Amino acid sequence: MKIDEKALYQTKKICHHELDEMIFKYNKSHIQIFLRFIKKEFYHESLFALVGLIVVFMLSLLAKNVSVFCVGGYFFILGAVAIYEHLKNEIYHMNDLMKMAYLNEGKTFLFRTITMSLYQIIAFVVLCLFLSLDQFELISCIFYALLPIYVSQIISFHMMSYIKNSLQTFIVYILSYFLIIYIFHFYEINTFVTLRQSIIAGISVIVLFVIDMIFVYKQRKGNHYGISY
Secondary structure: OOOOOOHHHHHHHHHHHHHHHHHHHHHOHHHHHHHHHHHHHHHHHHHHHHHHHHHHHHHHHHHHHHHHHHHHHHHHHHHHHEEEHHHHHHHHHHHHHOOOOOOHHHHHHHHHHHHHHHHHHHHHHHHHHHHOOHHHOOOOOOHHHHHHHHHHHHHHHHOOOOOOHHHHHHHHHHHHHHHHHHHHHHHHHHOOOOOOHHHHHHHHHHHHHHHHHHHHHHHHHHOOOOOOO
């Protein structure tokens, strides 16, 4: 039986429109939907992020000289969790079920990205405020934790278009993360940049990440990357 793909796409678009109408009939704002999404989808991830934060604090208090290493390791794990969250539906073959969910693929991607980015930004601010890091340690945290996590996520999200395997996606994330750290360490960038320059670099990367995720969101809103396992 030959199926008209154009008509099928139009039917899907109409169905999503009807779902949106039903959602906003009972949920009056995007914030309400976003908070519901966090509660339903990110309860365990929130606990994991909080426990990880406490572990970093404890290790840093026990050995101040490993603070930067702990922060870098914690952010590496947070980035891996973010990648996993974007791949989870494909890993467990839940795409067909997700098509019937109250959020379409584009909004699901956007909400996941916002949630994980908020975790990362809040965690970084909290750690910098309460670990009593000196200027050199703060610069090191920006270049060895904040910048790598966002740049490696950008690379991983774009590679999802071409890579058809979850393990390969994680390998891309790991390699890009450690390559960035290696480059910074090789040139000893934290020894000649100022704190102000580091903060500007951190903010710039976050802004670049937001712009790039909006671009990816628009792609996902109409298409699916089609990752197979």
